[in-house]
Amino acid sequence: MTKTERASYVLHRLGQLYPDPPIPLDHTDAYTLLVAVLLSAQCTDVRVNLITPKLWSLANTPEAMAKIPVEEIEKIVKPCGLGPQKAKAIQKLSQILVDQYGGQVPQDIDALEQLPGVGHKTAQVVMAQSFGVPSFPVDTHIHRLAQRWKLTEGKNVLQTERDLKRLFPISSWNKLHLQIIFYGREHCSARGCDGTVCEICTTLFPERKKALKTKKA
Incomplete structure (x- = not known):
C-alpha cells in the first residue's frame, strides 16, 4: 500500500x-474542558475524571476558581501529578480569563497557548472539542x-x-x-x-x- x-x-x-x-474527559463547558485537559498531562483520563468532580464542587467557573487559594486547588489535583504546577496554572489562567476575556475561554488558539499551563495540544483539544474548529x-x-x-x-x-x-x-x-x-x-x-x-x-x-x-x- x-x-x-x-x-x-x-x-x-x-x-x-x-x-x-465520545470525548474522554468529562466536562460541561469550554472552561471545565480546558482545566481537565491541563490536568491530563502525564495523567490518565480515568484519573482526571475521578478528580474533577471534587474540583468543580469547589469552583467550576473562572470567577470562582480565581478566588480559591492555590493550596486548596493543589490538595484536590495532587493525585493527577505535578500538583503544585497544575494548581498554580489553574488559578492563574482563571484570573487571566476573568481579567482579559470576561470570564470566557477565548476561541483563538494563539490566545489559548498564552495561558499558563496550556500547550499546543491542549489548545487544539479545546478548539476542536469545545468550538468545533478543525484541529x-x-x-x-x-x-x-x-x-x-x-x-x-x-x-x-x-x-x-x-x-x-x-x-x-x-x-x-x-x-x-x-x-x-x-x-x-x-x-x-x-x-x-x-x-x-x-x-x-x-x-x-x-x-x-x-x-x-x-x-x-
Whole structure:
C-alpha cells in the first residue's frame, strides 16, 4: 500500500469501529474542558475524571476558581501529578480569563497557548472539542500509531501533526484524532502491540515480522 492508501484504510476502518467517539474527559463547558485537559498531562483520563468532580464542587467557573487559594486547588489535583504546577496554572489562567476575556475561554488558539499551563495540544483539544474548529491534537497514542502505520517519520508531535493534516481531509480531523486515541488504547497500545499484532498493523503491513520501534515525542 502507498501512504495515501494506508491513510484511506485507517480512516475507513476507524470510522467503522468508532462511528461516534465520545470525548474522554468529562466536562460541561469550554472552561471545565480546558482545566481537565491541563490536568491530563502525564495523567490518565480515568484519573482526571475521578478528580474533577471534587474540583468543580469547589469552583467550576473562572470567577470562582480565581478566588480559591492555590493550596486548596493543589490538595484536590495532587493525585493527577505535578500538583503544585497544575494548581498554580489553574488559578492563574482563571484570573487571566476573568481579567482579559470576561470570564470566557477565548476561541483563538494563539490566545489559548498564552495561558499558563496550556500547550499546543491542549489548545487544539479545546478548539476542536469545545468550538468545533478543525484541529488535530497529537498525543502519545496518535504519535505512536502514526509511526507504526508509517503515516509520518514521527521525529516529534508537531511533525506528526503536520503530516496527518496533509494526509486526511480537514472534515475528518476532529473525529479522527479521537478515533485513533481509542484504537490505540484498546488495540494498539505501547505494550499490547509492537506493530505486528493489532488488526490495522497486520492489515497495512502483512509482511512485517519484526517489532517496530517508535520514536518518542
